[in-house]
Amino acid sequence: MNFLFRILLTFNATSLLVIIFLVQNTYTLGYLFDKYTYLAELSHFASYGIYLLVPILLTGFSIFLSRFLGKDEFEAGEVLAIEHANNSFLPSYLGYFFVALSIGNWETLGFVYGVLFVFTFLSQALYFNPLFLLFGFEFYNIKTKNGAAIFLISKYKYKTPAEIIIDKAYRINNYTFIERG
Helix, strand or coil: CHHHHHHHHHHHHHHHHHHHHHHHCCCCHHHHCCCCHHHHCCCHHHHHHHHHHHHHHHHHHHHHHHHHCEEEEECCCCEEEEEECCHHHHHHHHHHHHHHHHCCCHHHHHHHHHHHHHHHHHHCCCCCCHHHHHHCCEEEEEEECCCCEEEEEECCCCCCHHHCCEEEEEEEECCEEEECC
16 A cells, blocks of 8 residues: 555656646647547646646545555654755756756657656655645654654644644655644
8 A cells, every 4th residue: 555655646746747748838638638529629728727636636635545554653752853844845846847848749758757756756755745735734854852854744834843742643654754634
């Protein structure tokens, strides 16, 4: 289950690259599915909205599935330091956008996306997905008293280490946890 969940998170985190490519090249659903005339009738904006809706729905689905992951807890005094991480990953995603804007054809998109997907999946350090922000999640880098550096995705807005007392944090991997709230 954890392996499939991480595949889904990786897809959600990297799918914006494909969406930017499709929009930049004005590929509508009518272009992609020309056999279906009702899709050809959709405007560009409707197509682009549907493109964006797919990773948003899959992100919601991944949040739902997170309840089936292993559980851990963070007890009082266990967290020594906390750093808000929402803005620290924005340059990475802007990089995806600029790469997507420079991709000129489907073969290049497939290759670049494949490499990006594999490296994102294998890094296993973080599963930062900006679409989590739409669901009200915050991102934190925390340091525990044991010296572990952990990435926490949480619905709560923490300001100090003393506030972090979590009964149920779902383990995505050894370095990443999600607190559903």
